[in-house]
Amino acid sequence: MVDDVKTHLRHYLRMSRDNLVWKLDGLGEYDIRRPMVPTGTNLLGLVKHVASVEAGYFGDTFGRPFPEPMPWLADDAEVNLDMYATADESREDIVGLYRRVQAHGDATIEALDLDAPGRVPWWKPESADVTLGQILIHVIADIERHCGHADILRERIDGAAGWRPGKDNLAFATAEEFRAFHDRIERAAREAADRG
Known part of the structure; x- marks a missing residue:
């Protein structure tokens, strides 16, 4: 049973990683780098950030530091x-x-079992002791959060939307259907605001 859980977690981790990186596909240098919101969030930066996050959680946490320097993480x-x-x-x-x-x-x-102990050095001491299973779930959730950011950024750049290549997981197929849906939501928002 534990092997099945680990297999499932690895599957979702792999899927999350691939989903994030494919959001760069087909875009030029400017579009993958440009800040799309006031906080500066950008597609290539999300990939760089997630690489840094994974290096720490699957490296330092379990006494297996990633061997390459990441100067952007220096004090x-x-x-x-x-x-x-x-x-x-x-x-x-x-x-x-x-x-x-x-x-x-x-x-x-x-190399490690799901219950293998680790310690996250940048967390508060009272919550720093973890297991590989906890970290797998934490990292998957973190990557998926950033995949959501990437989804919105990519849609703002060129209108491309969806979950992963070949499976967009969207309810509508045409721009007209999406425009009509968008307009329904806008009307509902305005009606609710007028009532408030």
């Missing part, structure tokens, strides 16, 4: 430097780093 680094790619960092650099982080994380997951 003296610019704040939020993990949230965007500098002009000198290419798409290939960031995605390649993320693939290496994934392989490192997968090796940790393969």
